[in-house]
Amino acid sequence: MKAAVMEKAGAPLVIHDVAIAEPGPREVRVRTAAVGLCHSDLHMMQGTYPLPLPAVLGHEVSGVVEAVGTQVSGLKAGDHVVGCLSVYCGHCSVCASGHQVLCQNPEVKLPPGKANRLRLAGNPLSQVFNLSGFAEEILVHENALVKIRDDMPLDRAALLGCAVITGTGAVFHSAKVPPGSTVVVVGCGGVGLSVINGAVIAGASRVIAVDMLPAKLELARKFGATDVVNAGDGDPVAQVMQLTGGGAEFAFECIGLKQTAEQCYAMLAPGGTATVIGLFRPDARIELPALDFLKEKRIQGSFMGSNRLSLDIPRLVELYMQGKLLLDDLISQRISLEDINEGFIAMQSGSVARSVITFPGVGGL
CATH class of the missing domain: 3.90.180.10 (Medium-chain alcohol dehydrogenases, catalytic domain)
Known part of the structure; x- marks a missing residue:
């Protein structure tokens, strides 16, 4: 072969x-x-x-x-x-x-x-x-x-095994985003777009996409982002704080950089949760302001969307077949x-x- x-x-x-x-x-x-x-x-x-x-x-x-x-x-x-x-x-x-x-x-x-x-x-x-x-x-x-069911297109099904199960699982399992929440997603590649898609399915009332590429921000809107922030147009933390009036309830880091992980934590409202999905270099370290822990802000990791493989993939297939999971636009x-x-x-x-x-x-x- x-x-x-x-x-x-x-x-x-x-x-x-x-x-x-x-x-x-x-x-x-x-x-x-x-x-x-x-x-x-x-x-x-x-x-x-x-x-x-x-x-x-x-x-x-x-x-x-x-x-x-x-x-x-x-x-x-x-x-x-x-x-x-x-x-x-x-x-x-x-x-x-x-x-x-x-x-x-x-x-x-x-x-x-x-x-x-x-x-x-x-x-x-x-x-x-x-x-x-x-x-x-x-x-x-x-x-x-x-x-999976035989009528699921296999080119789209392949994405379920990594990008989609990682992004949606971070929303559904790791962060457990409830309906009506405010969500910010930093990084709008395959995983970030899947986080946006998952947040919309979970019923988030506001989904803010952050990236430096206008084309990716436009695609984020297609996946359901209600607001977009171009990180190249000034401090993204300040832009998110202004949009939300004090911070988001949930933030997702989808790149794997020290700076963006720290920014996600800074974008949180008191009591908010930052979920780190991106793959970091082995020697990477993250620094956070200690006093922010008194605001009950949390940061956590998520590996492969905390998935239950045999349960999650068939459910994601059904979401695609129902038109809720936008795999066609991800390719x-x-x-x-x-x-x-x-x-x-x-x-x-x-x-x-x-x-x-x-x-x-x-x-x-």
């Missing part, structure tokens, strides 16, 4: 013929239909998060089941599925406590280079995030997949696997919300 391989940090990905193993116990092989390009992949490519090389990235993926191994239950050949990096075991103490998204059990969540599912010229390739979706096929643990361009490097260049330019690699002929695409 063809796969885009990361050979070294800072270099373009290279298309190679890669061998994929047969499914073992509780493993499923999937023919890839679509895979989104995510900033997390870009961070890996740039060497921000080192990993054993060569490797295959890609984790926002959908496809059709080709074959299943022994002990697999609930999935069969022909099923349409969405993959997600928050694979879980289902029986450790973390899963039993209701936080399966934080499961680290090595029987399902293997570090890069340990899975031995992919090979290039006879040598092992690192499977990143236990998925490696930048390939014509993937081989994963069954708990990394969720079956800026559809590209081939061979155009993957151009897709990442477009991401860095800020000209796209989401680029999706599609594999024609798979699952109706």
